[in-house]
Amino acid sequence: MRRLHAILLLLAVATAGCGEDQPDLPTAPSVDTSTAINELFEGVVNPGATLFYSFRVTADRNVTLMLASLVGADARPLDVPVELGFGIPQGTGCGLIRTTSARPGLQAQIDYGTTAGTYCVNLSGTSGLSGPATFAIRIRHEPSELPDAAPAVVSFASQLALGGFSTRSFPATRKGTASVTLESLSQSGARVGVGLGLQPLSGAGCHLSRMVEVEPGGGPHLSMPVDIGTTFCVSVIDVGQLTSSASFNIRIDHP
Amino acid sequence: MTRLTRVLAPLALLVPLVAAGCESENPSGPSAGGVPVIETFIGTLQVGSSAFYSFTVPNEGDVSLTLVELGDGMGPGATIVGLGIGSPLGTGCTAGVSISTGAGSRAQLTQTMTPGVYCAKVSDTGQITIPVNFALNISRPR
Numbered sequence: 001m002r003r004l005h006a007i008l009l010l011l012a013v014a015t016a017g018c019g020e021d022q023p024d025l026p027t028a029p030s031v032d033t034s035t036a037i038n039e040l041f042e043g044v045v046n047p048g049a050t051l052f053y054s055f056r057v058t059a060d061r062n063v064t065l066m067l068a069s070l071v072g073a074d075a076r077p078l079d080v081p082v083e084l085g086f087g088i089p090q091g092t093g094c095g096l097i098r099t100t101s102a103r104p105g106l107q108a109q110i111d112y113g114t115t116a117g118t119y120c121v122n123l124s125g126t127s128g129l130s131g132p133a134t135f136a137i138r139i140r141h142e143p144s145e146l147p148d149a150a151p152a153v154v155s156f157a158s159q160l161a162l163g164g165f166s167t168r169s170f171p172a173t174r175k176g177t178a179s180v181t182l183e184s185l186s187q188s189g190a191r192v193g194v195g196l197g198l199q200p201l202s203g204a205g206c207h208l209s210r211m212v213e214v215e216p217g218g219g220p221h222l223s224m225p226v227d228i229g230t231t232f233c234v235s236v237i238d239v240g241q242l243t244s245s246a247s248f249n250i251r252i253d254h255p
Numbered sequence: 256m257t258r259l260t261r262v263l264a265p266l267a268l269l270v271p272l273v274a275a276g277c278e279s280e281n282p283s284g285p286s287a288g289g290v291p292v293i294e295t296f297i298g299t300l301q302v303g304s305s306a307f308y309s310f311t312v313p314n315e316g317d318v319s320l321t322l323v324e325l326g327d328g329m330g331p332g333a334t335i336v337g338l339g340i341g342s343p344l345g346t347g348c349t350a351g352v353s354i355s356t357g358a359g360s361r362a363q364l365t366q367t368m369t370p371g372v373y374c375a376k377v378s379d380t381g382q383i384t385i386p387v388n389f390a391l392n393i394s395r396p397r
Contacts, residue, residue, distance in 0.1 A: 043346075054309075054343035089309030089343040089372055092298070118343055118372035 036142035038229065040201050041121060045082075046132050050124040052094035053137070058116055061141040064108035065121050066227060068138055068198035069207035073131040077195070077208045079103055083125030084137070086110050094120035101125065104209050106196065106226040107175065108140070136198050136207035140229065151176065156234060156250040160192065164245075165237040167206045168252070169199050171230040176255025178226045180234050181219030187246040191215050193237035194250070196224050206233035213239050219251075226255065289397045291316070296375060296391040300325075300336065305378030307348035308393065312368045316396030319362035320375050326388035333357060334387070337378035340366050348374035355380055362394070 041053040057063060065086055070078045085099040099122070102109040121139055156168045172178065180194055195211035214221040226232055234252055296308035312318060320338055335357050339350025353376070356363040375393050 041345075051346070053346055056342070056344070088311065089374065090311070091294075091308055092296075092306075120343065 036140055036228070038231065039139040040198070041123075041137040041139060042135070042201060042207070044132050044134050045123060045126050045129070047129040048127045050093070050122065050126070052089070052120045052122045053139070054089045054094075054118060054120045055139050055141075056118050057114060057141050060113075060115050061143065063110075063112050063114055063119065064138075064140045064142070064227065065110040065112075066106065066108040066138040066140070066198075067102045067104050067123075067135065068106055069134070069136040069209050070104045071134040071208060072129070073133070077104065077197075077211055078129075078133060080128050080133075081125070082123060082128070084109050085122035085124065086112050087120050087122060089118060089120045094122040096122060106178070106198065106209055106224050106232060108138075108227050134207075136200070138198060138229065138231075140227075142228070151253065151255050154252040154254065156236075156252060157248070158236075159245055159247050160236050160238055160242065161245045162242050163238050165205075165235050166248075167204075167233050167235045168250075169231060169233045170252050170254050172226045172228055172232060172255050174255050175225070175227055177223050177253075178232060178255065179220035179223040179253040181251040181253075182214050182216045182221055182236070182248065183219075183251050184249040185216045185246055186248070187242055187244070189215070190241040190243075190246070191239060192241070192246075192248070193235070193239045194222055195235040195237065196222055196226075197233050197235065198229075199231040199233045206235040208235065211235075211237070216248075220253070289314075291394045292397050294393045294395070296377075296393060297389070298377070299386050299388050300377055300379055300383065301386050302383055303379050303381075305337070305348075305376055307343070307374045307376040308391070309343045309348075309372060309374045310393055310395055311372050312370055312395050314396045315369050316367065317365055317394075318368045318373065318396075319365040319392075319394040321360070321362045321392040321394070322356060322358045322377070322389065323360060323392055324388070324390040325358040334382050335380055336382065336389075337376070337380045338364050338391075339376040339378070340364060340368070341374055341376060343372060343374045348376040350374075350376050353378075358389075368395075 072078045081101045084102040085096040087094045087096040158166045191213045195208040197206040197208040339353030341350035
């Protein structure tokens with residue numbers, strides 16, 4: 001259990017954000033093939049705290065906000081509702097235009113058509129948290145019309161080190177469902193953790209949104225609705241049942 | 256301790272981290288298209304830190320920042336801090352223009368701004384040794 005805790009802590013790579021001015025936090029947007037812009041607001045939120053993050057939209061765009069991950073002090077993904085908001089920076093906070101109660105997921109909880117300008121995402125309603133939680137919110141501005149594409153299958157075959165994790169990213173070119181199936185594991189009878197999430201800005205690890213502990217066979221073992229984006233990820237995690245490093249094969253079906 | 260400092264001190268105890276904003280008209284302030292609006296940013300500047308306040312400029316015109324009070328107990332202009340105008344970005348305020356200045360009654364920084372969302376930033380430049388209360392007037396076009 002202690003080993004799993006340590007691994008999940010490693011996975012939850014994040015930087016803290018708070019109400020004070022923190023200009024050194026990573027803010028660099030990335031551009032994908034559909035000319036959309038993705039930004040990631042990562043940090044740690046304390047119970048009862050409100051945090052906001054400002055971003056620029058350079059043209060008429062759909063802005064989508066996705067609370068992708070909320071990970072508790074025990075380093076496991078939380079399914080706790082918080083308030084996610086969209087607005088314009090105002091005074092010492094974010095002047096809200098729209099809010100919604102949101103649980104972590106890989107589909108945007110707020111979708112708002114807007115003109116060029118400076119806007120903010122707001123995280124509040126955190127009193128239901130029992131302690132500090134690591135969070136990841138994806139901010140995406142995209143043209144209204146996006147090209148369609150066929151579903152895809154990715155095979156992820158690799159080694160899982162004893163006490164370690166293996167992560168692979170995958171894209172989604174439209175809204176749909178991503179499914180993960182553990183097809184094989186070289187150590188029979190062992191269970192491993194399989195999680196879905198969003199890639200951190202650092203590129204290392206995975207901000208987990210959900211995780212299940214599974215054995216090979218049957219499946220899919222984990223399915224989640226996902227939005228359009230290039231930075232989703234699957235993690236395979238030793239939850240303490242491996243006796244040596246093991247090879248595995250994962251099938252990822254994504255839209 | 257000035258009269259304003261005496262007024263600000265209990266306020267800072269009630270609102271320890273940040274900040275109150277209010278608006279008023281200022282007939283004698285910068286005017287590039289009508290009577291400007293003054294928003295007042297009252298807060299506490301932590302050692303080695305900065306604080307910012309976002310505001311909207313609806314029409315092109317002058318934005319002036321006046322650091323009217325710095326509760327350092329040292330008298331007007333004795334302590335120098337950073338003062339800037341910029342854009343809210345990420346969890347901070349990226350100051351496009353900044354100066355170092357002490358408190359005073361005349362605007363320390365004036366810039367002509369196009370319509371948009373901006374922020375005023377107050378930062379410690381290494382001179383403060385304890386948290387200090389401040390009051391910053393932001394004059395902007397209506």
